[in-house]
Amino acid sequence: MMKRLLPLTALAALLSACSSNSDWRTASREPAGIAPNPAQEPEAVVEVYGADAFSWRGWFAIHTWIATKEAGASEYKVHEVVGWRVERGQPALYSYTTATPDRYWFGARPEKIQSITGERAAQIIPKIEDAIAHYPWADEYTVFPGPNSNTFPAWVGLQVPELELDMPFRAIGSGYAD
Template sequence: MFKLFVRLALGIFILFILPSLAAAGWWMTQHHEDNWRSADWSSSGVIPAKPEIGEASVYILAARTGGIKGALSLHSWLVIKRAGITSYDRYEVVGWGMPVRKNAYDADGRWYSNGPFIVHEFHGAEAEILIPKIQAAIEAYPYGKPGNYTIWPGPNSNSFVAHVLRSVPEMGIVLPSNAVGRDFPTDGKLFVIDDDWENFYATLFGYAGVSAGSRSGFEINFLGLVAGVDVLNPGLKVPGFGRVGF
């Protein structure tokens, strides 16, 4: 039993603690804003500032969050552009006031001065089909009242976006593995198989869990940190760093 405990502790150290310490060390060498007042929240130019009036679009965006949390986690949000209009709607969850915010920042605005990247995007007819389903999932988010936000293990900003992605499985994606809080069970279910049977999730309320399938590859979640293997797009999932491709 003692040997088993030692091996388990060593495995946790190698898979989760050591990479997290490395990520924290890397983060401390980077210049970043910890104060929201002095941070840059302006548009980053990742998506067109003024979209054309034509096709619909959907973007899932993410950026490193602020403070020491940025060493280990991203902040993610959704951007919707409906057909026939020239503006975006940005949806996300924050930790103050009403959790679910609409258009509180520029669609591709920096987060605590950290530039965002596109996790995935949809355009045209595909986006038009997805938008009503995404909107319904946003409206059905069960933690949208003041006081519902919990920074760890959730529900937080990543729990919200992950809720939408799970509610609309035809989007076919999961958030990056370093989006801490994405594995919190917003529907209260500890074991879930997606409607299309492409992925399954098992979790202990976001504190620990496992997921596998074409979207996740194989992942182990420990205290919100995720280690795993991306199978279809070969790479490793490393706590703090996210996906590291081969």
């Protein structure tokens, strides 16, 4: 029995030691500087971001979210699904306004999955907002198979085909939306 546990214990120790995000309370949430500055970008903007999931889970999966900025707006609306909100008795779906929609996801630098600006963005923002209002799993979160943080943008993308959203392979749970 001990011989079987030793490799698993070693693997767990390795994954924990190699994680740069060991404490969510002190992990970076600074802006990555990849979003258009709303004070300098007068046009509408739609962006979808993804960053490694927290801690060792980031080796396998990403967390994704949607940011929209209407033409002339001074802030973005960020929409995401977060599991720990459900554990606290709150809806998993969370929306808020910020000038920095590209913040690190608890130590993990985000990457753009999709970026649309100008008139095309202005035309699809109302459709995105409508899809978000009708998201069927707003109060649910299950790591696997979903619904989770990746199910949400995938579902919005299915409702708004003009978004032309192609979710990355590591967006585990995005297939739940199908």
